[in-house]
Amino acid sequence: MSKKIMFATAKLKGEKERNIYCKDLDREDYDSKYKNHLTCINGCKAKIKFTQRKNNIKFFSTWNKEGKLHDKGCPYYVEYKGSKGREKLNAYYKNIELDDETIFNRLKNQYYKINKSYEGNELPSPQQGSRKVEQRGENNVDTFIDLDEGEKNYNSSNIRHKDANFVTQDDLGSRLSVYGKLHSVENGVNKDGTRYAYLNFKTENTSVNILFSEAFYSNEYANGINEFERFIENIKELVKNKEKDVIAIAYGEITKKKKRNTGVNVSVTNPKRILINNMSYKKILTLS
Numbered sequence: 001m002s003k004k005i006m007f008a009t010a011k012l013k014g015e016k017e018r019n020i021y022c023k024d025l026d027r028e029d030y031d032s033k034y035k036n037h038l039t040c041i042n043g044c045k046a047k048i049k050f051t052q053r054k055n056n057i058k059f060f061s062t063w064n065k066e067g068k069l070h071d072k073g074c075p076y077y078v079e080y081k082g083s084k085g086r087e088k089l090n091a092y093y094k095n096i097e098l099d100d101e102t103i104f105n106r107l108k109n110q111y112y113k114i115n116k117s118y119e120g121n122e123l124p125s126p127q128q129g130s131r132k133v134e135q136r137g138e139n140n141v142d143t144f145i146d147l148d149e150g151e152k153n154y155n156s157s158n159i160r161h162k163d164a165n166f167v168t169q170d171d172l173g174s175r176l177s178v179y180g181k182l183h184s185v186e187n188g189v190n191k192d193g194t195r196y197a198y199l200n201f202k203t204e205n206t207s208v209n210i211l212f213s214e215a216f217y218s219n220e221y222a223n224g225i226n227e228f229e230r231f232i233e234n235i236k237e238l239v240k241n242k243e244k245d246v247i248a249i250a251y252g253e254i255t256k257k258k259k260r261n262t263g264v265n266v267s268v269t270n271p272k273r274i275l276i277n278n279m280s281y282k283k284i285l286t287l288s
């Protein structure tokens with residue numbers, strides 16, 4: 001039995017590509033419309049099928065024998081089942097260490113794209129049915145591996161961008177650039193005196209947070225605890241102002257939340273791996 005998957009991408013003729021949550025489908029819809037047209041949420045070629053059991057449990061899974069059609073960095077790749085698989089996935093990401101400037105530039109490029117798509121959502125599109133409006137159109141933003149010009153043959157430079165709404169515990173161990181609108185900010189002091197902060201994304205299913213811990217403020221791009229606290233307070237001020245959405249994009253390993261069974265963190269280890277409303281760490285510090 002292959003792994004149960006929550007989300008898939010639908011590519012229907014004459015319609016814009018979009019992501020679907022398994023619970024929003026039923027067997028009739030699937031058989032008449034979606035069968036053969038669902039692929040992996042992470043942009044892989046692998047086809048996805050839908051199952052609805054008699055007890056109304058619904059899930060997606062990889063089409064028989066297509067496990068190898070997932071990209072090597074995708075958690076649904078055939079070899080990544082179980083804990084051994086997770087280790088392999090981790091090893092895969094360790095192989096594609098990128099320098100901080102490259103990461104920062106990728107985040108800026110992606111920010112530009114998502115910001116355009118969020119703005120675009122305000123306008124009604126004649127091609128959008130009611131279902132798409134419900135989905136807020138955010139799904140069209142690429143979750144696949146994003147290659148910059150001139151680097152098409154250079155696999156080791158890939159960064160996978162993913163909308164926070166589609167990040168799940170299946171992504172544990174992956175290194176992703178995760179983006180979305182912020183809902184709230186929490187911060188505090190650990191027992192050992194180190195500081196932490198969470199930026200919580202607005203999501204519909206899995207709770208997804210950006211996590212900053214000691215590594216974030218103890219490195220060459222930052223100047224310690226006081227500066228970090230000011231950075232966090234300035235983000236809080238931005239989020240408090242409800243008139244405008246605060247958009248964040250962060251790159252890091254997807255880790256498990258300590259105190260909860262569900263939900264994941266994007267663990268960000270230095271200031272070059274985060275942009276908020278298109279502002280860098282340094283720029284955010286100038287807000288107060």
Ligand SMILES: [Zn+2]
Pocket residue numbers: 040041042043044046069070071074075076077
């Ligand atoms: Zn895949």
